[in-house]
Amino acid sequence: MKVSYKKLWKMLIDQDMKKRDLEKAAGISHYTINKLNHGDNVTTDVLGKICMALNCTIDDIMEFVDE
Numbered sequence: 001m002k003v004s005y006k007k008l009w010k011m012l013i014d015q016d017m018k019k020r021d022l023e024k025a026a027g028i029s030h031y032t033i034n035k036l037n038h039g040d041n042v043t044t045d046v047l048g049k050i051c052m053a054l055n056c057t058i059d060d061i062m063e064f065v066d067e
Contacts, residue, residue, distance in 0.1 A: 001064045005036050008061035011054060026053035 012022060019033050026049040035042050047058050054061070 002067050003039055003041065003062055004065045005039065005062050007063060008036065008050070011056065011061060015054070022050065022053065026050045 012019065017025075019037075022028070023030060023033055026046075028046055028049055032042060032046055047062070050061060051058060
């Protein structure tokens with residue numbers, strides 16, 4: 001199973017936010033954004049910070065997809 005963060009990127013577009021804005025709002029690093037961009041694994045702590053910053057739940061920003 002692979003993780004897709006397409007929902008997160010769509011949410012950023014809908015809220016007129018850039019990835020840099022998310023970095024600041026969630027207190028995460030540029031390196032972490034790159035990992036998300038490539039569909040790599042990140043910690044639940046990071047996902048929690050993003051959800052808090054965007055006022056959403058984890059299933060609003062990610063999903064598992066078949067490879």
